[in-house]
Amino acid sequence: MRPQARNSRCLALLAWLTVATVATAREAPNLSAVPVNQLVVSGNACGPAALLNALRFGNACWQRAGSAVAGANDKERVTTMIRDIGMRPSKSLPGHPRWSRRGLSVADLRDMANEMTAGLSLPPMREDVFFLNPRESPEQLVRRAYQRIDSSLARGLPPIVSLRRYAWRQLPSTAPQWVVIDAHFVTLTAIADRLEKNARAFAVDYIDPWGAKRCQGSIGIPQRAIFPTPTGGSSCLAAVFPQSPVGKSLVHRGELTVLVPAAIIGRW
Numbered sequence: 145m146r147p148q149a150r151n152s153r154c155l156a157l158l159a160w161l162t163v164a165t166v167a168t169a170r171e172a173p174n175l176s177a178v179p180v181n182q183l184v185v186s187g188n189a190c191g192p193a194a195l196l197n198a199l200r201f202g203n204a205c206w207q208r209a210g211s212a213v214a215g216a217n218d219k220e221r222v223t224t225m226i227r228d229i230g231m232r233p234s235k236s237l238p239g240h241p242r243w244s245r246r247g248l249s250v251a252d253l254r255d256m257a258n259e260m261t262a263g264l265s266l267p268p269m270r271e272d273v274f275f276l277n278p279r280e281s282p283e284q285l286v287r288r289a290y291q292r293i294d295s296s297l298a299r300g301l302p303p304i305v306s307l308r309r310y311a312w313r314q315l316p317s318t319a320p321q322w323v324v325i326d327a328h329f330v331t332l333t334a335i336a337d338r339l340e341k342n343a344r345a346f347a348v349d350y351i352d353p354w355g356a357k358r359c360q361g362s363i364g365i366p367q368r369a370i371f372p373t374p375t376g377g378s379s380c381l382a383a384v385f386p387q388s389p390v391g392k393s394l395v396h397r398g399e400l401t402v403l404v405p406a407a408i409i410g411r412w
Contacts, residue, residue, distance in 0.1 A: 169334045169335060169336055169337055169349075170294055170297045170298060170334065170335050170336075170337050171297070171333065171334040171349075172201040172202065172297060172302040172333040172334065173201070173202060173203040173204075173300050174200065174201050174202060174203070174207065175201065175333060175334075177197075177200045177201045178200075178356075179197050179200075179201075179351045179353070179356040179357075179358065180193045180196045180197050180200070180218045180221075180222065180353055180356060181193070181218065181353065181354075181355060181356035182194075182222070182353040182354060182356075183354065183355060184217075184218055184219040184222070185219055185222045185223055185226070187354075188245055188246065188247045189222055189226065189247075189353075190247060190328050190329045190330075190353050190354065191230075191243070191247055191248035191252075191253045191256075191329045192222050192225040192226055192230060192243075192248075192253075192256070193218075193222055193329075193353035194253075194304045194329035194330060194331045194351075194353050195225070195253060195256065195257055195260075195304060195329075195409075196210055196213065196218075196221060196222065196225065197302070197331040197351045197353060198257075198301060198302045198303065198304050198331045198409075198410075199260075199301075201302045201331065201333055201351070202300050202301045202302055203300030203301075205264075205265075205266060205300060206261075206266065206300055206301050208264055208266075209260050209261045209264055209266060212260070212264070213225060213260070225256070225260070226243050229242075229256045229259055229260060230242050230243030230248065230252075230256060231243060232259075234249070234252050235251070235252075235255060236249055236251040236252060237249070237252075242255070242256060247327065247329075248329075250271055250306045250406075250407045250409060251271065253304065253329065253409060254269055254270070254271045254409050257269045257409065267411055269301070269409055269410060269411055270409070270410065270411065270412065271407055271408065271409050272288075272292050272407065272408050273406065273407045274288075274289050274380060274381055274404075274405050274406060274407060274408065275371075275379050275380050275406070276373065276377075276379045276380070281377070282344075282365045282377050282378055282381075283342055283343075283344065283365070285365075285380075285381060286339070286343060286344060286345065286346070286363075286364060286365060286381065287339060287343075289363060289381060289405065289408070290335065290339045290343075290346050291412070292408050292410060292412055293305075293332055293335050293348070293408065293410070294335055294337075295410070295411070295412035296408075296410030296411050296412055297332070297333075297334075297335060299411045299412070300411075301410055301411045302331050302332055302333050302351075302410075303331070303332050303408050303409060303410030303411075304329055304330070304331055304332075304408065304409040304410065305329070305330055305331075305332055305350070305383075305405050305407070305408050306327065306328075306329055306405070306406045306407040306408070306409075307327065307328045307329070307330060307383055307385070307388075307390055307403055307404065307405060307406065308324050308326070308327050308403070308404045308406045309324065309325050309326040309327070309328075309390050309391030309392070309394070309395075309401065309402075309403055309404075310322045310323060310324055310325070310370065310401065310402050310403075310404055311323055311325050311394070311395050311396065311399045311400070311401045312399055312400035312401070313325075313396065313399060322370060322371060325391050325394045325395070326390055326391025326394055327391075327406075328352075328354070328388070328390045328391075329353070330350045330351060330352050330353070330359075330385075330388065331350060331351045331353070332348050332349070332350045333349045333350060333351055333358075334348065334349035335347070335348050335349075343364075344364050344365045345362050345363060345364020345365065345384075346362065346363060346364065347360070347361070347362050348360070348361055348362065348363060350385070352385075352387065352388045354388070354390075357387060357388075359385060359387040359388060360387070361383060361384050361385035361386065361387070361388075362383075362384045363381055363382070363383050363384075363405050364381060364382065364384075365378055365381060365382070366378050366381070366382035366402060368400070368402075370382070370402055370404065380404050380405075380406070381404065381405055382402050382403065382404060382405075383403045383404065383405045384403075385403060388403075390403055391403075
């Protein structure tokens with residue numbers, strides 16, 4: 145799909161986001177790759193599957209790291225990643241393995257990635273959190289998110305984004321609040337080649353490892369502030385990914401819900 149058509153589709157799907165319309169896009173180097181389906185292993189294997197997709201859709205240098213994973217098929221490769229690297233002790237959660245029935249944290253997935261690429265003359269992957277920094281405006285957060293994604297794609301590595309589903313929920317003995325109810329990892333494969341000044345959103349293509357789907361969506365400032373700042377702005381962004389239901393089945397009737405791009409792993 146041409147980028148202009150992709151942007152138009154995003155606008156049609158979501159009127160409350162202003163998506164930049166451009167003529168070209170920054171794309172992953174190896175878009176002809178076959179995406180990994182996490183479901184060949186388990187429903188909580190999105191982290192390893194998204195990481196393998198990032199390597200597989202990257203340039204020849206990053207592909208070497210993906211090809212080095214032992215296994216005759218994707219089920220065996222993802223299982224190898226979980227068994228040989230994912231079960232190592234977590235540095236961020238001492239006393240626990242990196243991978244569990246709940247999946248992986250961003251820090252542990254980054255550590256897995258850097259151990260997989262060690263010795264292959266590849267630079268280390270980094271992480272960033274997509275919540276407001278001090279004195280950062282929501283529009284500046286949009287630009288920071290865009291720049292992280294664009295920089296990683298420009299360096300040949302499709303970045304991995306951590307998604308979190310929040311619901312505005314009444315908990316026992318507390319006032320209603322935003323509660324995280326599900327989490328997921330996806331791999332971004334294309335982004336608009338530039339961001340207009342003061343843009344509130346931008347279009348992306350991504351691989352959802354849940355079913356190995358090629359999807360389109362947008363990332364930007366939500367209409368309703370999430371974790372409002374003292375001035376009433378939103379502390380984070382929203383991901384409009386209509387092809388990825390991430391946690392929707394866990395939302396109670398009548399609850400407000402939002403999908404948040406919470407963090408990113410890539411190279412910049």
